[in-house]
Amino acid sequence: MTEVLSPGTIEEAVAMLAEYGEAMPLSGGATLIAMRNAALVEPSHLVSLDRISDLRGIDRTADGKIRIGAMTRHCETAACAELTGSLYVLRRAAGMIANRVVRNMGTMGGSVANADPAADYLPALACCDAMLEIAGADGRRSLSIHDYIDDWYETALAEGEIITAITLPAPVEAPSTYRKIARVSGDYATASCAMALDPDGQGMRVAIGACGPGPLRDRAGEDALRGKLGEPAAVAEFAGKLVAIADPVDDVRGSAEYRLRLIPRLVSSVLSELTTQKETA
């Protein structure tokens, strides 16, 4: 039998996780409860983060950054008016997760912690250069999203640590969006693309999902591409670099070959969508 604990503060929660070795944090439960029912995990305790008010809400900090509490549900992120311009990509990704039922349950903290390589937040957060706020029994730290994924389903989160919030740089006026290729509505991505143009329209940030253990991002390549977004050959060369760092799998959603084929197609079609938006804006 699994016991459910309901701490009221972050400190209590991490203390409980430290105390019971077989304990796991419980957020929306969309993934964790299904895994437990299928006997894929057998935790002794579930530390529910539900009552911790510090984990809730989307706020703008004094320096203009956006702070999203780990317990923010997908449906809230999908409806959040603060996520505009360069951050719209995250809002759009949230609205494309699974279906309404799952979006009403699942949380950003749970999704990021779960680190499914095909999940929608990871590429969107990578595109936004997000920072993760993490708490453990030894204190708090923050970590760049780019340093978060270690390997397939392996992250920089240590045992007993929880994600408390995700912070994003202040939004700037520049179009961004998220494109997801999935077999049917509600499926995990076969491949996905998060993209934001620079405010001057000369460069872009792009992260590809579901084509490796974590989102693919090539910041040096992006720098080299600045000023050349209108040159198909340069864009193709850049996309080729993403293909080169991709490490996709063959699975029921598509072959590795298909995913490699999708990367440059996603980059060029999402780019043309955003540049058209920029021009008509």
Next chain:
Amino acid sequence: MSLDQPEPIFLGGTVGKSVAKPDNLEKVQGRAEYIADLYRPGMLHGAILASPHAHARIRGYDLSEAMQAPGVVAIITGDDVGEGRMGAFIKDEHAIAKGKVLYVGEPVAAVAARTEEEARHACRLIKVDYEELPAVLSPEDGLAEDAPILHEQLADYIKVFDAGAEGNLCSRTELSEGDVDAAWAECDVIVEDEYTTQPQAHVSMEPCGALAEVDPNGRVTLWSANQSVFRVQANVCESLGLPMSKLRSMTPRVGAGFGNKMEPHIQPITVALAMKAKRPVKLILTREEDFEMVRARHPFRVRMKTGAKSDGTLVARECEVLVDCGAFADDSPGVMGYSLLMCGGPYRIPHMKASGKLVYTNKLRFGAFRGFGNPQVLFAGEQQIDQIGEKLGLDPFAIRRKNMLREGDQWFVGPRIGSNGLGRCLDAVERASKGSRADGSPRNFGLSVTAHISGLLGTGAIVKMLEDGTISLNTGATDIGQGSDTVLAQICAEELKLPFDTVAVASPDTDGSPYNWGTTASRVTYTTGRAVKAAAKKVVDQAMNHAAEMLECDVDDLELREGGRIGQRGSNSDVTFAQISGRAHWAVGGPLVGSETLVFDEPTHDPKRAIALGLPFPRIGVFSFAALGVDVDVDDTSGQVTVHEAWSAADVGRAINPRLVEVQLHGGFVQGLGYALYEEMVWDGARLANPSLMDYKVPTARDVPDAIHTYIIEDPDPTGPFGAKGAGEIGLNAAPGAIANAVAKATGARHVHLPLTGERVLAGMLDPGGPQD
């Protein structure tokens, strides 16, 4: 074809009206009772241990640890089930694996315990000693010279249908008409290709389940999710060696079947557990088990060749199929034979040859699934019709109209065609889909036509007039959600000129119901409807005799009046059904009961025109017809196909309940769309890689077009009840062919493999002329 004398339809009656299903309310309120909702005193819960091997000999079991586990009352294995074997065509299947396992997921042992959790826990403690054997994972491998043999005693099995079973070959069928080999010389255009289709899972909302109880005299009562209480009775009794009189089979509400619940699933295991535990046992499969253990649509390899003259007249077609049977014959010989019978499509093709081999493999059994082999061959055949049209400059409607079967024609091999509204189906689809989209953009239009039978085998009906003149109807046909109870009650009410709600439909029960082969082959409205109409007519006749005596007049002077009255023509005087039934119950003649049984008995094969070897259905059924048009979008980036709009027209003879026909056409189309675009059971070696709804995707409401237009064409069949023919499968058949034709229009590439995933379609877009993987 119209009736010589159109049957007068009683105006104001219920036939032809979209009466709401009486069971709608309990379903939307969550109060309908399925197996999961049933409980019996002292009931235990069952769980199954599945084989981890595709092919292995069972050397022995160690049950000691499992028997000691908390809550365990009984465990059964192959040692508990005797030598009996079941099977609709070849009796090759024990109640539970015995001696050998033949696929990953095959039930090897089952536990009855106080709770489901305890039963599942104990399953994990059972030890089975296996000697692994090399496995056969494809029909090609199964036919190899040195292939391991699945059924070593195949020669000794009882065969209801024997068509060359030997080694791993389960059956072979060869049908031919005319002289195909000579006919190619007459053809100006020939297209030929090889196609493959994938296994599809039924994904009924309700997984398979059963509840069995043994009374003190040893008689078994069995409730299960099924499409035929009688096939359940036969299968359980054959596999467990019980006389059929020792088993009563019933069914509560069923959460869909699509073919998956026609033949046995876990009913024999549940009964064996209850007999051993001497307590009631309920066993329900998980979604994953339902995928891995039960059955699925056959993957086909189809080689097809079609030839025509330069004016578009079809001359010859040859079709050769290689079919994966899975581990047990189940309905497979029927599916393969039927696919060959249908492979010419609803066309006049004077020279036809169709042949097939069905091969045992170490996979779960493939079996009946809405469409029954027809969608697989149509995917090939309907593309070839378009390709010939393209070469000759004939549009898809024109080439089909030119070649379609007409009134009075026979189907390939010989069956009689009754009514044929195919031309009107084509008209309806053409008229509605003409022109461009609402926004002015051109359509990517694809068309396919199809025919399907409704008929087969035995059925019956008992109509009882109750004391107050209301009616009890008992047919033994299982309503699996499609609404047959409603339709049969409408037919009964119409014949008796009673309001629909005066007819109560009894739940199927082998003790009380007349035989019904099953809810399958699009047959219930047509065959059972005939029996209901005839049985109701007998009750009317009996009532007439009473009325003649009561009104002291001649029967010929009487008329049946609306609302349960019989009166003298030209006079106001009449007697009510209540008065008549009261008299019959208490005074004269005895209670009014009308019953009818029949078996579909028109021959399939006409030896004067065709040669048929290994024909599985010597008497098959009447033909329904349909045309399906679709307009698709193909995503430039991913190659993914979405259907923008669909037009489905079907000749169902007469729609007893138009709304229920429409929803069959909708549902069939959506299931066919899933089959055409997304659904595929994938094997990773011997193990199913995607046995869950997370990994196996069916279309959601957001993946189907908002506009699926349906057109009901009524060309009454002279033998059908009020002219009705079947509507259950015909809406699915044409989907893959129509969608493939539309994709070819959009991308310029022809596809020979299903499903048409984004991956395949993108490859086609990038290289339309190249070989399509």
